[in-house]
Amino acid sequence: MTNIFSIDWYFISLLFFIGLYCLLISKNMIRQIIGLEIMSKACLLAVILSGAATNNINLAQAIAITMILIEVMVVAISLSIVFKFYKATGSIDLKKLS
Amino acid sequence: MTYHLALFILIIVLAVIAVMTKNIFFSAIILAFISIGVSLILFTFTSPWAAVFELSVCAGLITLLFISVISLVQKEKRTVQEDRAKFTLFPFVLPIIAVLSWFYIAPLFESVSKYPHLNIHNYPLGQIIWKDRVFDLIGQIAIFAAGVFAIKSFFARQLTSKKAQVINHPPSLKLRKGKQIERKIKT
Numbered sequence: 373m374t375n376i377f378s379i380d381w382y383f384i385s386l387l388f389f390i391g392l393y394c395l396l397i398s399k400n401m402i403r404q405i406i407g408l409e410i411m412s413k414a415c416l417l418a419v420i421l422s423g424a425a426t427n428n429i430n431l432a433q434a435i436a437i438t439m440i441l442i443e444v445m446v447v448a449i450s451l452s453i454v455f456k457f458y459k460a461t462g463s464i465d466l467k468k469l470s
Numbered sequence: 471m472t473y474h475l476a477l478f479i480l481i482i483v484l485a486v487i488a489v490m491t492k493n494i495f496f497s498a499i500i501l502a503f504i505s506i507g508v509s510l511i512l513f514t515f516t517s518p519w520a521a522v523f524e525l526s527v528c529a530g531l532i533t534l535l536f537i538s539v540i541s542l543v544q545k546e547k548r549t550v551q552e553d554r555a556k557f558t559l560f561p562f563v564l565p566i567i568a569v570l571s572w573f574y575i576a577p578l579f580e581s582v583s584k585y586p587h588l589n590i591h592n593y594p595l596g597q598i599i600w601k602d603r604v605f606d607l608i609g610q611i612a613i614f615a616a617g618v619f620a621i622k623s624f625f626a627r628q629l630t631s632k633k634a635q636v637i638n639h640p641p642s643l644k645l646r647k648g649k650q651i652e653r654k655i656k657t
Binding site for chain 2: 378379380381382383384385386387389390391393394397398399400402403405406407409410413416417418420421422423424425426429430431432433434435436437438440441442443444445447448449451452453454455456458462463464465466
């Protein structure tokens, strides 16, 4: 069982890195939010996995539900900011923010 | 075990495709598939409620939000001038990170299994949400309300021209200013 968890942690860290890389190199604001989403998915899996590893899966589920709600609100607000920015400047380029 | 690993590998491959593709519409759809994969993994961890939330909210609602915003942006302006060399470098950087995380990050997280076991896994989820973690619900309501108010303030209803004129130039102020100007002229 320990081996399964170690492989899972490995894949979760890779998923987190993929999201981080997208967030760092992309200049497209929508793609950056997609990177943030990928990172948050890795965090969600990490919470559930730690709950499974310590026999507290239901507690982890309760926290995961809160995390999903926060994720939705963050995405909704950031997408509305992107759309407002697009309306003002006619672009979704991050360079034009400064 | 094989099913579990296959799901993880599928998610990693889909995430790489979502990052590397030029078309953001396509990457938003790929993100929905990643959410479906994550929810299937949550099912394998015997956490069905989180999986259902993930499937309905992340694969459904968030994809809908992404697609609606991308559709509102003009097709020519969806692509931004980016250094594609950094994107093409990504498949080469990923194996390096994979090797590093195999040796450093995975053993680091292994210590999680040594954390204290609360042994409350026999409690049903409803009892945990409604009794043990009631404060989370208040937080959820607060976050939801904050999100709704933030979006409402971003897309505030524009005033009609007459109302805007009244607010910007109230008649009483106009009169006062006029009187002040008259006095200045007299003096």
